[in-house]
Amino acid sequence: MSATRVAVVGGGLSGLAAAHRLRRLLGPDAGITVVEQADRLGGKLRTVEVAGVAYDVGAEAFLHRRPEAADLVAELGLADRVVHPTKAAASVHAAGDTRPIPPRxxxxxxxxxxxxxxxxxxxxxxxxxxxxxxPPIRLAxxxxxxxxxxxxxxxxxxxxxxxxxxxxxxxxxxxxxxxxxxxxxxxxxxxxxxxxxxxxxxxxxVPPPPPPGVTRPPVFGTLSDGLSTLVARLAQASGAAIRLGLPVRALTRLDRGWRLEIGSAAAPEHLDVDGVVLAVPAPAARRLLADVAPAASRRYAEVELASMAVVALALPPGTALPERSGVLLAEGERDADGVPFTAKAFTFSSRKWAHLAGGPVLVRGSVGRHGETHLLQRDDDELVAAVRDDLRRLTGVTAEPIDTAVTRWGGGLPQYGVGHLDLVRGIEDAVAEVPGLAVAGATLHGVGLPACVATGHAAAARVAAHVLGPVRRVRGLDPWPA
Missing domain, CATH: 1.10.3110.10 (protoporphyrinogen ix oxidase, domain 3)
Incomplete structure (x- = not known):
């Protein structure tokens, strides 16, 4: 019998987690291909060099108390690189004043x-x-x-x-x-x-406070050399063939399996596989599912997206920052002169993460909420200038950066609107009727890393069960041990 072949469309965390789990479920002989439209893997995980330091300009951490991401990190042999935030508290700037975010x-x-x-x-x-x-709240x-x-x-x-x-x-x-x-x-x-x-x-x-003398385990964690380390290790461990810079133009159901049309419209190539995991943003999922799962496609079309940008600033060593991990800004906040702020948040990374202290002072400003695309319609220099001005007005920090990086996430964050759980249930029910197909990604059950890993693992299990079904019936075999 020919080796099993599966495709994962999307090389972000969800797709790579699916590819890795497929390898564990299907064994070393399966052909696994990851097709990613961008020229890099990782999706919203991106580590860049800022003033010579590895710095995350997408997601910066994962929820350590939820097991999926932490367990995957340990499984990949990266547990010794996990670090946790310092005790610096976060703050919020609202009604013209900056205050600590209240506990509990x-x-x-x-x-x-x-x-x-x-x-x-x-x-x-x-x-x-x-x-x-x-009167009591009755959601019914x-x-x-x-x-x-x-x-x-x-x-x-x-x-x-x-x-x-x-x-x-x-x-x-x-x-x-x-x-x-x-x-x-x-x-x-x-x-x-x-x-x-x-x-x-x-x-x-809210969990009760710990007993005296007892310290709660850390809530968040990250990797000391950046979350792109997780991306690289997942790609390597999956043993998948990685195809970058190739859009998937069409998904067609065959008598036995699936055909992907990938590459340019002028000279497309075809990839025939036994099963497919779609781990792509809502607009791409809507397009690819239009013919094979139209009900799911229609539900994906209902998901709204927000765009944002991360402005990374490397300030000279020794630049004084507030004794906080960062500050969130209330929507519509203005300074004492009535001038609005551009940023929605600042992370004082050199305060928040001990492994980033001692060198260039790293700060990241986040810009953009749903419906605020006008704030992002500036070139990189203008965006850096606006964020620096916000930092000055909030903290008094005026130091000239020794390096900067602007990373734009166009349509990067799905909006979990009213009825989102019903919407996702409709997507998953429709896809469940299509053999050998599964979906994953931040659109579904959470935008955090653990939730994305969980959707990737669930999608892999569904596709593996489908492609191994005929093998089990013919040979009486169990799946490759997980």
């Missing part, structure tokens, strides 16, 4: 009035204290916009000063668009269980 909130939703006493006005605190006296299975629910229950300040900046940092989105169930599932679950108020729901979802 759920993405900014307080579990008690005392938690947010240093962030809200007296009127804002009064609204939070009075929230449990409002429905989804709601985060912003509308927060303002109805707490007034405007919790949304504007806390939740909006935090969700804007994760999704580059706005709370009026983002849905509660996909972005705050723990809060939604507590409300479904009968919490009744947002205050009670958040209090039940």
């Amino acid at each position: 909130t759920l993405m900014g939703v307080p579990g008690s009035v005392d938690t947010v006493r240093g962030v809200l006005s007296p009127e804002g605190l009064r609204r939070v204290a009075a929230e449990p006296d409002l 299975g429905a989804d709601v916009p985060v912003g509308a629910l927060l303002r109805e229950r707490f007034g405007p300040e919790v949304d504007a000063r806390l939740v909006g900046p935090l969700l804007g940092g994760v999704y580059a989105g706005r709370t009026d668009v983002l849905g509660l169930r996909a972005t705050m599932p723990q809060l939604a679950a507590a409300l479904d269980a009968g919490a009744g108020s947002l205050l009670a729901a958040a209090a039940s979802a």
